[in-house]
Amino acid sequence: MKYEENGQPRGLGMPRSRGTVSGLLLVILGAWGALIPFVGPGFNFAYTPDRDWAWTTARGWLEVLPGAVTVLGGLLLIIAGNRAAAMLGGWLAVLAGAWFVVGGQIAPLLGIGSAGDPVAATDRKRALLEVTYFTGLGALIIFVGAIALARTAVRHARDVQPLAPAAPAGSAAAEPYRDPVYEPSPEVSTSAVTTPRSPADAGPKRGWRRHREGAAAGGNAAYLRWPHPSR
Helix, strand or coil: CCECCCCCECCCECCHHHHHHHHHHHHHHHHHHHHHHHHHHHHCCCECCCCCCCCCHHHHHHHHHHHHHHHHHHHHHHHCCEHHHHHHHHHHHHHHHHHHHHHHHHHHHHCCCCCCCECCCCHHHHHHHHHHHCHHHHHHHHHHHHHHHHHHCCCCHHHCCCCCCCCCCCCCCCCCCCCCCCCCCCCCCHHHHHCCCCHHHHHHHHHHHHHHHHHHCCCCHHHHCCCCCCC
16 A cells, blocks of 8 residues: 555555455356356356356356456456456446346347356256346445445545544643742842841831831830830
8 A cells, every 4th residue: 555755545555455355256256157057057057058167158158257357356456456447347236247147138139149048957046047147146246346336435434544633833842740849039038038037137217117116105215216216
């Protein structure tokens, strides 16, 4: 599977393994449809003429051709690396299966002839020959081809590789989140934050408190002057 420059698979790309099982089944069914009219007489399971490897124009159009187209469709599904080729193989198989189903009824109108009469002594064997040679085989080919088309027609989620979220336009790459850490201001000394104040530092404040107490008690003018001369 081919990829684009960003690592994503191309629009029509798909894994080769997606159509392998369906393709293998179609190859087996197509080979059965194309070869059974020639080898069936060997074990008394055939249409007339019931001779090994007897060729007729009707057998070529009604059995060999759709069988070969089914094999081709199955091989395309097996080797396809993109959805376009795989879908082509699926459609070839579906059309070949449809021809297996309706070809016998359309053949007289097209002048192809008849595939012959079933060599069967009972109605049960006659019905079994009809199903395994034409109608049942064609229906099974259509079913497998339709499954292959459904699997290859859409782009699955696993075909797309998730991309990393892009950073907002005009901004640098996003940085990982970090817990905030307290850092003291360089203008403030560490000792000033941690060292307790001395009693001398509280002196003016204590004098201011006494000044206010003296004013409230109605003291003399000399006491109101701050700081007190006696101090």
